[in-house]
Amino acid sequence: MGGRVDPPDGTPEGGPNGGDDEYRSLVFDESFIKAARLQEFSAQERLQDEEHAAVRPRPEAERRGPRVGLGLSRQGLILVLLIALAFGTAIYMGIRNPYRSPARTGAEPLHSEVLPLAPTGPVPGSNPADLFANSPAARFATGADGVALPPVRSSGRFSESQVLAALTAAKDYVVESSLDPDVLTGGAVRPVRVLLDPRQQRQFDQSVENPRNDGRHAATAWMVRLDRSKVELASPKVRVDGTLAVQEVGDGLEVTADHVFVYAVRPAGRGKGPGKNPGKGAGKNPGKGPGAGRTASLFSVRRQVHFRFERQDLRDREVNVRQVAVRAGPMNCGEDPSDALSPLLAGERAKDAGKAGTDPFARGRSTASMCGLLASSAQPSPDHPSRPSR
Template identity: 60%
Template structure:
């Protein structure tokens, strides 16, 4: 049999140079071991073809580096490749899941959240008492109203009228109407509700305020003081029930509501109204005689509101500023907790306003005082003529 590396038909007779020359001449056509190992296809053996006639003539071989046999580890090599591919797929899926999970987590716990809304500004208030020059006129509520500037005023909530609601640059017509309605509700509750006027109720006023102002409101109710921010009478009109009571629940009202934008995210509503109350002293008793000792008390109240989009959603508002002029009142009385009107037949004491010390540090406890015009009082002459 021909040796390894010799041609099948043996060495040619006329070959010269011996085996070395022979190998050199046929080196280009002889398949050495490295060439065979590097082959991608392998022919099935005769026995394999006899056992299975449907066998293909050749099969794929796994590539093995030079010097290593591919056949013994053929199945193992394929198995490892499959396992490696499976592991890579699992790792890829895990990475994708991790990426999505991280995105969701960062969306929920985003360290760059939008800054919170700035807190509502504190309410500021001022009260100018108006002292009468003469004795406070007294009569029945009907006579007093008939002969006063309030004769043509509407009664109660009917006097707090809404202007036409129109669309604005940043707010729809319905949003403007909602802001006006909230302001009217506050004015009616804080100025006309008998329970509020008597000092028996504060809750109905409180729940209409922006939550950021409710703490200031509570402090004003618990510890009222004359600092321009914590006066109970700044939030509402109320009287000391031990001294004053309503002689007629039909309060006369006249005024206006206006609205404008306070930027892209808020509306400003201004309520400017005159309220006229018929009052009498609590210890004056009941009946016709007590009714004839009624007197009128007039409050000019301007309330400035700010209503942002969140307030519109909650139907609440922020009270920015309250300015009041009211009389007849004594100049020196403390009005931070409740108003103390002068009753029929009383005069303002000649004490004037409290003195002011310009050298004293801090906020002055003194208040300004005005004079209540005679023309704003009911006319005694007209009352007698009737």
């Protein structure tokens, strides 16, 4: 009977074979104990202080407290960095948005050509009404009515409203630079300058302050300016005829304005008006000849102006003038047309018509070579059929 015998009522609870077998695999190793946050007081400590709590925080747990706070600070810092990164990414993507308008490049300078037209005979003179009635300008409209807009349609990349904005801006420039009396003979430049793209205003200012017939700095390319020391307007009604056309080129719109302006002029000082103020060419006297005593003659200017409009130009209502070609007469071939146009008046003849030549050995730009002959059919004549003017 020396073997192991279980008690009659079975193994007591908590014994080696009791109900705690399921916890037998749980090992309270050193790391587990050190991880505990609370520690019981010993029996001796409880006897010494009966009112003391049964447990106390472990020193290790107290030391871990700041680590927990540090961990939370790191999490907050990471969260702030993530928010900042997301915000920065949003800004970058906004700047790099492919649907935004491309950055504007520097404006191209204006290229121009101003060509005087010399008459082959004396300049006809009469009163403005008869001159207009007996000239090709009899069928022209008056003033801004002659700068009519074409039918407006949308293009591939531009809406109808954008095309209309381009045409309207071009018309405004043509009207201000060719029909404003203060610009024509008063020396005003601001009505034209304020319409320009700011990137072109410096070239405009150089052309006004130091005009040169070099293809880039002629004031008369930007606007029609008459020599107010010599002539004044004989009639406020300017006859105009021409067209405006628009087309899409690349990422912009190009507008071409092609108009003929016919002005009735007379010698300066013959009446009230801006021509009474002397300026360039003071001291010149109108030539004598048939019809020299008549009060008015016609002066015609053909202007072809090419505009370029980018999307920002359309939003800001700014004009970018790319190219201008001017044909004006009757004038002397030898006149420098860069500052102001000097019309020949009634009865005057061109001094150098047909005499100007081109010297291929001459360096630089020759003003004498830039001249043409004004056809007799462009001058007022009783042979022109009289048509009712608009």
